[in-house]
Amino acid sequence: MRAITFSEYGTLDVLQLKDVEKPVPKEAEVLIKVHAAAVNDWEEGLYSGKPYFMRHWYGWMKPKRRFQIPGCDVAGTIEAIGTGVTKFQPGDEVFGDLCVSGFGSFAEYVCAPETALALKSKQMTFVQAASFPQAAQLMVQGLIDVGKLQAGQKLLINGAGGGVGTFGVQIAKQIGAEVTVVDSGIKLDMLSSLGADHVIDYTKEDFTRNGMQYDLILDTKTSRSAFDYIRALSPTGIYATVGGSMPRYLQALLISFPLSLFSKKKIFVIAQKPNKDLAYMTEMFESGKVKPIIDGPYALDKYREAMAHFLKAEHKGKVIINMV
Ligand SMILES: NC(=O)c1ccc[n+]([C@@H]2O[C@H](COP(=O)([O-])OP(=O)(O)OC[C@H]3O[C@@H](n4cnc5c(N)ncnc54)[C@H](OP(=O)(O)O)[C@@H]3O)[C@@H](O)[C@H]2O)c1
Numbered sequence: 537m538r539a540i541t542f543s544e545y546g547t548l549d550v551l552q553l554k555d556v557e558k559p560v561p562k563e564a565e566v567l568i569k570v571h572a573a574a575v576n577d578w579e580e581g582l583y584s585g586k587p588y589f590m591r592h593w594y595g596w597m598k599p600k601r602r603f604q605i606p607g608c609d610v611a612g613t614i615e616a617i618g619t620g621v622t623k624f625q626p627g628d629e630v631f632g633d634l635c636v637s638g639f640g641s642f643a644e645y646v647c648a649p650e651t652a653l654a655l656k657s658k659q660m661t662f663v664q665a666a667s668f669p670q671a672a673q674l675m676v677q678g679l680i681d682v683g684k685l686q687a688g689q690k691l692l693i694n695g696a697g698g699g700v701g702t703f704g705v706q707i708a709k710q711i712g713a714e715v716t717v718v719d720s721g722i723k724l725d726m727l728s729s730l731g732a733d734h735v736i737d738y739t740k741e742d743f744t745r746n747g748m749q750y751d752l753i754l755d756t757k758t759s760r761s762a763f764d765y766i767r768a769l770s771p772t773g774i775y776a777t778v779g780g781s782m783p784r785y786l787q788a789l790l791i792s793f794p795l796s797l798f799s800k801k802k803i804f805v806i807a808q809k810p811n812k813d814l815a816y817m818t819e820m821f822e823s824g825k826v827k828p829i830i831d832g833p834y835a836l837d838k839y840r841e842a843m844a845h846f847l848k849a850e851h852k853g854k855v856i857i858n859m860v
Contacts, residue, residue: 697723829853
């Protein structure tokens, strides 16, 4: 089968499209014929081997064999099942996030535990299905599980134009929140079209210094200091970050406990729980409440363009690689 693979750490150039052996499902695993996969930050982390502490899992000097094909979001058709699989059968169309089960979706076939997958809605294309698992999961956790977002509350999403934020705007509008989005100017029209009430171009305005305060700030970039975010929260406001600048991410983590002793404001650093809400995402999609914003799709042999486009943050929504 064809797969995007790498055998040493480095820049984007270490990724190569190669013919490799088709995998065979082990016990409790299924073999998926991949139709589409989404690009995430994970890919750069894997092939660059950074941040370095991640090498504890992926291999210190070079990537371990089982981590040599990147790709976590997957949508495809089950071709074979291993012993003990009870949830699926060959022919089932599935989607899911493989980030805790060995990655590998940038390939024509991948094996995955059945627990990492859910049935794909017939109403969803494979390209749409691949856009959901990781990005929408982070937003459901951020807005609903941690943020406890309520109708009428003021929400700000920082870094809203990518995969996570474009789902977030739509989910938050369904909840009935007043939504402000922050991103670069070229993404703001698209975000307004998704229902954002207010838009801020971060290259022109610092939302932490304009006097506005929010009940919930959901951050995909952690681009400012934790103290700036605290200033922009209402007296009982919540700041929740899913990722971004590592030093700022750690600063937010360190400040969260002392802040809770002196203030009703709260800081949360979210650790994703993969695939927890695939059924909820399906329901939101089928009822027409959420539609994925797709950048691409790119053919498998155009993976380098797709990755470069994502790394330069030129994309809007989710960048998708199409295998068929
Ligand atoms: N917590 C977990 O367990 C977990 C798991 C997986 C992923 N993650 C994290 O979740 C995040 C994924 O977000 P995503 O996929 O939506 O990212 P994305 O697609 O890269 O989107 C981020 C957006 O932020 C914008 N941006 C860049 N600098 C900014 C700034 N200073 N202020 C405001 N906006 C800015 C970018 O556009 P411009 O560059 O054009 O401005 C882009 O539109 C990543 O940080 C990833 O590491 C976390």
